[in-house]
Amino acid sequence: LGEDRPAAHGSQRSFTKNTTPAGPTSIARLLLSVFAKERPGLIVLDDCQWADDLSWQVLARLAATVSRDRMRSESNVSLICSCRTEAVAQVLAWDLTDITFLGLKGLSDNDTEKLIRSISDSIPDEVIPYVTKYSKGNPLETLLTLQALVDSSALTRKSDRWVLDESAMATLALQAHTGDSPTALGNSGARTDVLRFTVPPDRADTLASQ
DSSP, X not given: OOTTSOOSSOTTSOOOOXXXXXXXXXXXXXXXXXXXXXXXXXXXXXXXXXXXXXXXXXXXXXXXXXXXXXXXXXXXXXXXXXXXXXXXXXXXXXXXXXXXXXXXXXXOHHHHHHHHXXXXXXXXXXXXXXXXXXXXXXXXXXXXXHHHHHHTTSEEEETTEEEXXXXXXXXOEEEEOOOSSOOOTTTSSOOTTOEEEEOOHHHHHHHHTO
């Protein structure tokens, strides 16, 4: 698609010429062309911290156009992007003054317990403070800590109930992520590698075979 080719339904939007390649501009135009005054919409993009350079350029064009149309009272679409704190610099680079940032707080201890109980209401009570301690209000860490207990066989399913091996749980050396990377926007630093755990040598073979 060329830079000077009009959008199918959104030709009223003006994409000013700048150093942005035609590709991102055309993609943004295509996405916005499906919306109109009689057909408004909402674009929600999750985990934007994983976006590549081209995707960020498309996002920049989308945001700039939505912002410009909004100032003219011509906007037919809203844009919501979720990302971790380390990606906020990319958003700030768009230099748009009407962007609203919303930072979500971590889960309370009560909410953490509710999340655990939502998985199974038969999880032993002793698991709750353990998971709460290491998850630090982070939903992803809550699930990963619970999964670590299951993977290490400290928490096992027998018939219709969960059975906890407290000695195995005590030897499962979980460590909450304490690196220098910024915490996550919206989920307090959730990372796929947020938890690391070590197991005694006599359990290593068992885990390796699972």
